[in-house]
Amino acid sequence: MSIKSPVSVLPVPAFSDNYLWLVHDDRHAVVVDPGAAEPVLAALEANQLALSAILLTHHHADHAGGVPALLQRFDVPVYGPASEAIPTITQRLREGDTVTIDELSLTFSVLDVPGHTAGHIAYYCAQNDWLFCGDTLFAGGCGRLFEGTPAQMVDSLAKLAALPDRTQVYCAHEYTLSNLRFAAAVDGDNPALKERIAVEEAKRARNQPTVPSTIGLEKQTNPFLRHTDPAIVDRLLSEQRISSREPIAAFAALRESKNSFR
Numbered sequence: 001m002s003i004k005s006p007v008s009v010l011p012v013p014a015f016s017d018n019y020l021w022l023v024h025d026d027r028h029a030v031v032v033d034p035g036a037a038e039p040v041l042a043a044l045e046a047n048q049l050a051l052s053a054i055l056l057t058h059h060h061a062d063h064a065g066g067v068p069a070l071l072q073r074f075d076v077p078v079y080g081p082a083s084e085a086i087p088t089i090t091q092r093l094r095e096g097d098t099v100t101i102d103e104l105s106l107t108f109s110v111l112d113v114p115g116h117t118a119g120h121i122a123y124y125c126a127q128n129d130w131l132f133c134g135d136t137l138f139a140g141g142c143g144r145l146f147e148g149t150p151a152q153m154v155d156s157l158a159k160l161a162a163l164p165d166r167t168q169v170y171c172a173h174e175y176t177l178s179n180l181r182f183a184a185a186v187d188g189d190n191p192a193l194k195e196r197i198a199v200e201e202a203k204r205a206r207n208q209p210t211v212p213s214t215i216g217l218e219k220q221t222n223p224f225l226r227h228t229d230p231a232i233v234d235r236l237l238s239e240q241r242i243s244s245r246e247p248i249a250a251f252a253a254l255r256e257s258k259n260s261f262r
Contacts, residue, residue, distance in 0.1 A: 057134030115153030140179030165216030
């Protein structure tokens, strides 16, 4: 009897700063957010993997644009958000749904996490402590509010922050150093943040990905998960970016500040 290989996650770089994720067992693979087909096809061939399914978190082209070309090569199901107009989706998902990949013996729970887009979803695999969250939660940051409201994003981030601290956060972009520069500007006295900046800068100097992160690390160092921290709120008040300590207002001010941060 053959011994089944453990399942692992392979980052596939694309564009200037995207990560497309291949979840595989050395034979079968699932790709998360394939914005481009070519790097996925190259990774499948290099690792001798057969594609079994496609998981999408939201409709932006750098996350879903490669699906048509992949479907020309592979007849596989495409899972994605029920409320977003992605024509290639074959199985539409909402919070409470699950996705089981028989070839990998994996099950993902679906979470609704609107904010970046109106119908954004995330995939949580409890058995492996994996979270694929697209552009909702980043290492050190969060997505821009293109379609949702600050209140929606606060709720979505709180939902992700409630996952176990050991949960590995597979976000979709290498934005970490930029995010942490902003974090230092608003939360500069945070010792955990100072330590993280040194660690992540060393990774990038070695051309290594800074992701996955963990939920525990994000709760310690990500200002968008710390928007009610007194030191951050005091800074926002002193800079007259907010007029009260109301949490949604503080989050909105942080997100607006990040939009123009250089």
